[in-house]
Amino acid sequence: MGIHRQLCFLASLLLVIHAAPITEPVDEYDIAKKYLMSFYNLVYEAPDPTARYPDPLPGKLEEMQEFFGLRVTGTLDKETLEVMKKPRCGVPDVGAYTTFGGAPKWETNRLTYRIENYTPDMSVAEVDESIERAVQVWAEVTPLKFTRVNMGTADIMISFAVKGEKKTNKLFFTDHGDGMMFDGPLGTLAHAFPPGSGLGGDAHFDDDESFTFRSSKAFVLFLVAAHEFGHSLGLSHSNIPNALMFPTYNFTDPDRSPLSSNDIDEIQSLYGPPNCQNLVWDAVTTFRGETVFFKNGFYWRKSQSNTVIQLPIRSFWPNAPDNVDAAYEDPAQDKLFLFKGTQVWAFNGQNLEPGYPKPLSSFGLPASVTKINATVHNKNTGKTLLFFDKSYYRYDERLNQMDEGYPKRVEDVFVGLTGEVTAAHMTNNNIYLFSGKKLFEFRMFLHLLFPRLLRSNYFLPC
Numbered sequence: 001m002g003i004h005r006q007l008c009f010l011a012s013l014l015l016v017i018h019a020a021p022i023t024e025p026v027d028e029y030d031i032a033k034k035y036l037m038s039f040y041n042l043v044y045e046a047p048d049p050t051a052r053y054p055d056p057l058p059g060k061l062e063e064m065q066e067f068f069g070l071r072v073t074g075t076l077d078k079e080t081l082e083v084m085k086k087p088r089c090g091v092p093d094v095g096a097y098t099t100f101g102g103a104p105k106w107e108t109n110r111l112t113y114r115i116e117n118y119t120p121d122m123s124v125a126e127v128d129e130s131i132e133r134a135v136q137v138w139a140e141v142t143p144l145k146f147t148r149v150n151m152g153t154a155d156i157m158i159s160f161a162v163k164g165e166k167k168t169n170k171l172f173f174t175d176h177g178d179g180m181m182f183d184g185p186l187g188t189l190a191h192a193f194p195p196g197s198g199l200g201g202d203a204h205f206d207d208d209e210s211f212t213f214r215s216s217k218a219f220v221l222f223l224v225a226a227h228e229f230g231h232s233l234g235l236s237h238s239n240i241p242n243a244l245m246f247p248t249y250n251f252t253d254p255d256r257s258p259l260s261s262n263d264i265d266e267i268q269s270l271y272g273p274p275n276c277q278n279l280v281w282d283a284v285t286t287f288r289g290e291t292v293f294f295k296n297g298f299y300w301r302k303s304q305s306n307t308v309i310q311l312p313i314r315s316f317w318p319n320a321p322d323n324v325d326a327a328y329e330d331p332a333q334d335k336l337f338l339f340k341g342t343q344v345w346a347f348n349g350q351n352l353e354p355g356y357p358k359p360l361s362s363f364g365l366p367a368s369v370t371k372i373n374a375t376v377h378n379k380n381t382g383k384t385l386l387f388f389d390k391s392y393y394r395y396d397e398r399l400n401q402m403d404e405g406y407p408k409r410v411e412d413v414f415v416g417l418t419g420e421v422t423a424a425h426m427t428n429n430n431i432y433l434f435s436g437k438k439l440f441e442f443r444m445f446l447h448l449l450f451p452r453l454l455r456s457n458y459f460l461p462c
């Protein structure tokens with residue numbers, strides 16, 4: 001290499017080094033442009049050198065910044081760019097499902113889903129379970145029922161695809177049949193289509209991502225799928241950061257329902273709450289003048305307008321267990337007690353009382369009792385009944401001790417109730433005992449109990 005050529009080479013190297021910081025903002029502008037075209041319906045008119053169009057980008061940036069609760073500047077600042085680089089869902093944030101007006105929804109509550117292929121990241125059993133749990137997230141808060149099928153066309157067809165396919169040493173880019181190409185690792189994780197025939201309801205996962213059953217170090221398939229199925233059922237993106245339907249991926253404990261109250265409100269505005277006629281309640285209690293029902297991490301109550309509302313237990317009692325076995329209120333102490341396994345929690349309003357949770361033995365229960373199925377407090381006597389198997393103990397709240405002569409057999413006192421008591425509450429001086437789907441009313445009159453069998457949704461007509 002001659003000296004002249006060496007100098008030229010050095011000069012070009014310097015040019016490259018010098019050029020790097022200059023080209024960077026152009027790349028960022030490209031990222032923003034691509035992002036806003038994909039998710040905010042940014043459209044550039046056909047180039048016409050004689051016309052002077054106002055740049056539509058700042059307006060779209062403002063729209064995006066507003067959606068994500070960022071400072072609305074209309075300029076591509078660091079915070080905005082950071083959000084744009086977060087892994088997210090491929091469905092647009094605006095105008096996604098509103099093209100044809102109105103909210104799309106399925107006309108039937110019985111839906112089918114089919115898993116067409118699998119990711120190599122997880123075992124087949126793990127994928128199956130992740131998908132099943134992801135549909136159940138929505139089934140728990142709606143009257144929807146999901147059935148898995150293994151052949152033919154299901155309402156929700158589920159598949160994994162990548163942006164490029166390698167065939168005979170050449171890479172072919174494919175849109176896997178829906179005109180929406182995936183983008184390799186990170187960026188877009190998945191997309192899904194609103195209710196309808198054909199592609200309607202279908203969910204596609206970008207298999208260039210690393211999916212996992214439950215690790216926080218990769219994308220939890222259950223969480224990504226639960227979000228996508230929200231779209232499959234007709235939901236668009238929420239701008240509430242703790243909502244499952246927020247566009248960017250957010251790791252949450254895979255053992256808990258990822259739904260926020262916003263997600264529940266939105267899906268119930270399409271399909272209504274589940275049929276509570278066929279539910280076996282975990283627990284029922286009065287709470288400050290209302291009757292509250294517990295099931296699978298949710299509590300239900302009647303709203304002031306007499307409609308039934310369903311919310312995550314922890315949205316009201318942040319320190320409560322995930323789900324509960326039994327619950328009762330003692331109005332004299334203004335305390336609500338929640339039982340789960342061998343522990344009991346006490347709340348004043350929404351606040352956990354100091355020293356709780358405590359073991360069941362704090363009631364004087366023997367170690368052989370490892371779970372309480374139902375509890376009911378009688379405010380007239382200050383006594384609390386604690387049901388387990390087919391028996392119950394009676395606790396005196398004023399003396400802080402168990403009454404003598406217990407446990408007693410339920411059947412011997414509550415005539416006609418031969419099964420286990422699964423939930424209980426006292427309202428209008430009557431004791432109500434649930435045994436599975438059956439509800440028994442025991443009216444007290446002259447120290448005698450008069451039983452009556454009621455409809456199981458007597459208190460919560462839905």
Ligand SMILES: [Zn+2]
Binds near residue numbers: 228237245
């Ligand atoms: Zn989405």
Ligand SMILES: [Zn+2]
Binds near residue numbers: 178204
């Ligand atoms: Zn697709």
